[in-house]
Amino acid sequence: MVTPPPSGPQPPHGGGPFPPSGQPQAGGGGQPYPYGAAAEPWGRAWGQSYPAWAPAPPVNGLAIAALVLGVLCFLPGIGLVLGIVALAQIRKKGERGKGMAVAGIALSTVGALLMTLALTTGGARDAWDGFRSAASDAGGTFSVAKGECFDSPTDSLEGYAYDVDIVPCDGEHDAEVFANFPMPDADRADGGYPGDDAVAEAADDRCYELSEAYAMDTWALPADVDVYYFTPTRESWRYGDREITCMFGNVDPRAHLTGSLRQDETTLDDDQLAFLEADAILNGAFDGMPETEYVEDDLAGHKEWASQVVDALERQSSALRAHGWGPAVEQAVGDYAEVLDLAREEWEAAHEARDADDFTDHWDAAYRLTDGAKAITAREALGLATEPPTYDDEDTGGGDGGGDGGGDGEEGPGAEV
Structure with missing residues (x-):
């Protein structure tokens, strides 16, 4: 289920926005609030x-009872039994409250041990106070x-x-x-x-x-x-x-x-890391795209933004040329840097565009350069992904540039946290 996205296209994972010849994807607003009446203190x-x-599943009543008995250290034997039964019911019915049931079992077990200790020694109260203090300090989350x-x-x-x-x-x-x-x-x-x-x-x-x-x-x-x-x-x-x-x-x-999605300094070699760090420069420029649905809604703002993209492409190509590449990838990366220079020229023209259509034409041309064959060849030589992200508006010049000047909506189709 996806709710209507808020206004203002922004790249989802740092990629560049697709040109606005079709309606852009958007997101990142939304109302990420939890549902339900109230979470338990450790929820x-x-x-x-x-x-x-979707409606929240109910909290298992026995789990609540087990937790209460465990916290109060009252009838620990009953709390222990209730907690075990609650776990079985939660697993079968898909109810909430597993954490409460486990906590109730643990507390009831400790309570039973302390009650036994109280019969044989006078240190039961000190042990119980220490346990309660440790549990409180832990916070429970x-x-x-x-x-x-x-x-x-x-x-x-x-x-x-x-x-x-x-x-x-x-x-x-x-x-x-x-x-x-x-x-x-x-x-x-x-x-x-x-x-x-x-x-x-x-x-x-x-x-x-x-x-x-x-x-x-x-x-x-x-x-x-x-x-x-x-x-x-x-x-x-x-x-x-x-x-x-x-x-x-x-x-x-x-x-x-x-499989893991991790790709950072812990998983990449030096050449891959240098390429993606340069790539991130353009990603950052696309984060500054004006928050309007169409170019014509703010042509002046888009033209100013185009100058920022020009600067980012200059720094990206310079970073690529400054790195000492391995012989197997040096030529491919050098060719890609030359393509970035051509894309920069398109963005310079977009900065001087006479109208929204002219701006969009140069945006499209730049996207096809930065996410084109030279980018794919360089990525293949480096062992990186070679399939540019695509969106429904790909046929209009869209697509997720992935940091190479392409386009996308702000975030994928609909997730929250």
Whole structure:
């Protein structure tokens, strides 16, 4: 399910926007708010830039009861049994509350041990106080590290998440984490929850930026992959949760990811890294494209933006020529740098365009140069992806430039975090 995109085309994974001869793809706005009444204190909210909510599954009642009994250290034997039964029901019915059931079992087990200890020693109270203090300091929220892959117990990247199952990235998985960062201004003077809007905006802005550093080759990103994120909830904030977790996921809730999407300094050789770092210069210029739906809506703004693209192409070709390439790729990369010079001339002409149609013609010509045969030859020599990303408007000169001057919408078809 995809909601209508907000206005203003922007590149999804750092790629260049397609020329506006057809209606551009757009995204990145949306309302990435979690659904449901209220998350448990240790729950975390999924977010995504194009929400398509489904009703939240109910929380298992026995899991709640097990947790309450465990926290109160009251009738630990009953809490333990309720937690075990709750896990079985959650697995069978797809309900929420696995984390509560597990916590109830753990607390009830500790409670039973402490109750036994209390019968034989006077140190039971001190042991229990220490355990409660440690649990409080831990905050109760889960986290997933950069580079880890996981499955969602509900097979969905929507709604609330209470825990995840870490799995190897080589096989199928629901998501791959590419960054973690603290909520900006998390240590505000008032210490209060900044609100859903502020949290979602921070995640939306930073996650897309950080995705480009983790998956540097935008051509290699599958078309059905999008950016998602975990955010704190109002309840988890009270327990010290300030972390936003950014991840890749499949926009099809029934599909999965297979293999890692990571392409950075940890996986690339020196030549590949240098090529993609130069490529990122043009990506950054396309991030500054005017936020209007069509060129004619702001021709002056587009012409000013074209001058920024001219500068980016100059710096990109200079970076390519400055690197000491291996003999197997030197010629191919040199030929591509010459093509970038021709594309720069097209953008210079776009900067001087007399009208929107003239601007678009030069934009189209530049795109076909930067994402053309020379780019593919250079990429093939380097062992990088050779299939330019495409969109529905490809026949109008569109397509995701992947940082080489092509076009795209701001983000893929509809994902949130």
